[in-house]
Amino acid sequence: MTSKRMKNNPNKWYCSFRYVNLDGETKQKKKEGFNTKKEADEWERNFLNDIKFNPEMTFQGLYEMYFEDIRPRLKEHTILSKEYLIENKILPYFKDLKISEIGPIDVQRWQNKLLEAVNPKTNKPYAPTYLKSINNQLTAIFNYAVKFHNLKNNPVHKVGSIGAKNAPEKEIWSLEEFTIFIDLVEDKELHLGFNILYWSGCRIGELLALTWKDIDFNRNTVNIDESYQRLQGKDVITEPKTKKSIREITVIKAVIDELKNYKESVYKPNNEDRIFHCTKHKFEHAITQICKRNNLNKIRIHDLRHSHASLLLNEGINIVALSKRLGHEKVSTTLNTYSHMIPSDDKILKVMENLSVTKS
Incomplete structure (x- = not known):
């Protein structure tokens, strides 16, 4: 065993040793803070035993x-x-x-x-x-x-x-229901955030990671290449959920105009600054309270993404284009998630009947 006294605290012991992991790589392991040499040696022994699988463990x-x-x-x-x-x-x-x-x-x-x-x-x-x-x-x-x-x-x-x-089956808001809701949102940051969520279909983590450099005011686009979470009291920025989640989304002019107005209200905005200085909780709390006070059908924050998908599917946007917009890794994911929203046989028959009448 290789246990020794800690230099900065001679009353404590540590163990330091090499071992071979499951990939055949040699690794260094160190553990400090033991009260006795025996405890340090026992920890090392147990560790080495653990990496050698035994059904009796x-x-x-x-x-x-x-x-x-x-x-x-x-x-x-x-x-x-x-x-x-x-x-x-x-x-x-x-x-x-x-x-x-x-x-x-x-x-x-x-x-x-x-x-x-x-x-x-x-x-x-x-x-x-x-x-x-x-x-x-x-x-x-x-x-x-x-x-x-x-x-x-x-x-x-x-x-x-x-x-x-x-x-x-996903809870969604129709455009009419969302319009009623958004008109009740007084907080400017929330109003902008809810509008982006509904009209872009992005995830809440993707929204909260947006910086001003991600907005192209000339092309009406939003670039998504990061995701934000609050973990154990710290702001954590990571890559999005999948590689396909890195994408550029077009949004309506009304949302771009609102982004412009909001930026003008911010004191000396920097391109690297996050647009939204809050967490998911602020949006969750707001949607709960507003719906409760106004007797609206409450949905989850993520359901705004489903509402966006429903809106586009009902307008005839094909599933491949929707999958790309939502940042799904596979089109099959989009199909599995929104298959119940795809037009029914009755609607398809109605379209074909109309086409046949027009042709005659």
């Missing part, structure tokens, strides 16, 4: 192996989301169980507990899509063990999944 150990290996491949907000789901919904049940002891019946009992649980915020059962997301995290950890450590099988596969992949 605990689920907690497998989780730590899994996360250390995938962490470099994930964005910060994805890491936080996965950690929350696993540490709050999976580890409390499985962490002390040995991998060799976890079978289909254990997974089924865990799933049953989730199905019976209620969301403490709403006092209602968890949404099917949320249950699906939690179940997917457990599946991913066992898939990792099967793929990289020769675990014989994934016990989740034998039981099957819970929840649903797709949420119920």
